[in-house]
Amino acid sequence: MQITTFFMFEGKAEEAMNFYISIFDKSEITSISRYGANEAGAEGSVKHAIFTLNGQEFMCIDSFVNHGFTFTPSISLYVTCDTEEEIDRAFEKLSRDGSILMPLAPYPFSKKFGWVADRFGVTWQLSLIS
Template sequence: MGNPKQKITTFLMFEGKAEEAMNFYISLFENSEILTISRYGANEPGAEGTVLNATFSLNGQQFMCIDSSIKHEFSFTPAISLFVTCETEEEVDHLFEKLSEGGNVYMPLASYPFSEKFGWVGDKYGVTWQLTLENKN
């Protein structure tokens, strides 16, 4: 299951949208799947059917997520983001369009001194993504 050598895994805490977010993310990246999922049952701390814990992979990179049963005063912040190096302009454009729907654009898709094509977005779940075109030089 996944990459057994991966020692450090990004862990995402949602409040009721973990499964929806996982399905959205795996629809955007090739070689992606939900690896394991456990849900809260009846009379357990979390809302029945929400994610107790899950692992999923995006293009072979493994992630973990949960739906917190506790309401927190914090959520995701743009200070940490998932940095995606795309092989083609089409890939950058597609990911930017899909990830920014219902979210926030922090840096519009454009050419910058550090990248021929780059965009920075927060998705509808609050997770932040930096998208860059691979430097072919």
């Protein structure tokens, strides 16, 4: 059994994947299929893609249906960072054009922690482990 996180975007899947792989080391788009002419989705948009962030696999699509919902902070990606440089860089990039839910700071449960919603609406909790 394998459990993989799946993201549904509306026309922003490839942009989001490229954004995420630019932030985390050992990350890449491993496969991508696109809608062709006369298919349900917009031609060239992502029908299905697989990408990795620091070696962990994720899937995504561009939905051709306009939904009345998007991502919510009630579920987020939790990232443990090994260095201050790593957490500072990820927090800065993920929060740019997004929103800060908890500022990057020391908290009773973490030496340094921050929670952001990125420009696509995906939420990330970042914690320094050392």
